Amino acid sequence: MIYPAENLTMKDGRQCTIRSVEPEDAPRMTRYMKIMLGETPFLLRTPEEFNVTEEREAEILAGRRDDPRSLMLVAEVDGEIAACADVQSHGAQSRRFHRAELGISVRKDYWRLGIGSAMMERLIAFARQAAFEQIELTVESKNYRALPLYHKYGFVIYGTRPHGLKYPDGSYDNDYLMIKML
Numbered sequence: 001m002i003y004p005a006e007n008l009t010m011k012d013g014r015q016c017t018i019r020s021v022e023p024e025d026a027p028r029m030t031r032y033m034k035i036m037l038g039e040t041p042f043l044l045r046t047p048e049e050f051n052v053t054e055e056r057e058a059e060i061l062a063g064r065r066d067d068p069r070s071l072m073l074v075a076e077v078d079g080e081i082a083a084c085a086d087v088q089s090h091g092a093q094s095r096r097f098h099r100a101e102l103g104i105s106v107r108k109d110y111w112r113l114g115i116g117s118a119m120m121e122r123l124i125a126f127a128r129q130a131a132f133e134q135i136e137l138t139v140e141s142k143n144y145r146a147l148p149l150y151h152k153y154g155f156v157i158y159g160t161r162p163h164g165l166k167y168p169d170g171s172y173d174n175d176y177l178m179i180k181m182l
């Protein structure tokens with residue numbers, strides 16, 4: 001799905017552009033993923049586990065742009081990607097047609113500037129418009145930045161998966177399963 005570019009004034013007064021992703025973003029996107037994955041322990045992959053080539057990334061981004069029931073937004077600052085967030089169908093099957101899945105990440109340099117909230121608002125509006133009936137996500141129980149963001153936008157915890165992630169020191173985090181009914 002294509003979302004036209006829109007300017008957002010961040011909480012520090014600087015500008016960023018929120019727009020849907022393009023296949024031409026592939027080099028920027030792979031750079032973004034490598035950096036962003038190194039800035040948080042709360043996502044599934046480590047930076048070393050992100051091995052998507054720019055060519056493959058361009059194909060993936062084209063698929064997201066061309067899918068009317070998927071929206072992948074980026075926030076761009078000074079020509080680089082500062083954040084990425086998406087909503088897509090939970091699966092291709094007709095019995096899961098009503099379920100959407102949401103993911104979001106922001107580069108550390110841009111945390112607490114309102115980008116996450118701006119993206120959540122746009123994705124929730126898109127999900128309604130695309131006839132989804134519920135948005136689902138998984139978040140780590142210790143992710144004290146993401147949990148308030150999700151609560152702010154009406155997501156509630158409906159389950160806990162023990163030991164969803166295991167870290168190199170042998171410790172675990174539990175997954176919270178969250179849902180927002182539209």
Ligand SMILES: CC(C)(COP(=O)(O)OP(=O)(O)OC[C@H]1O[C@@H](n2cnc3c(N)ncnc32)[C@H](O)[C@@H]1OP(=O)(O)O)[C@@H](O)C(=O)NCCC(=O)NCCS
Binds near residue numbers: 112143144147
């Ligand atoms: C979670 C994340 C997306 C938030 O993005 P953000 O752009 O910083 O969010 P915002 O500036 O819009 O803040 C949104 C709300 O989150 C909450 N929040 C964010 N950081 C917080 C913190 N350190 N402590 C308490 N609340 C926090 C607040 O409720 C805030 O709303 P407010 O500013 O109106 O009080 C960002 O921190 C991030 O990308 N983290 C790493 C990746 C990640 O964890 N992704 C989610 C995986 S499930």
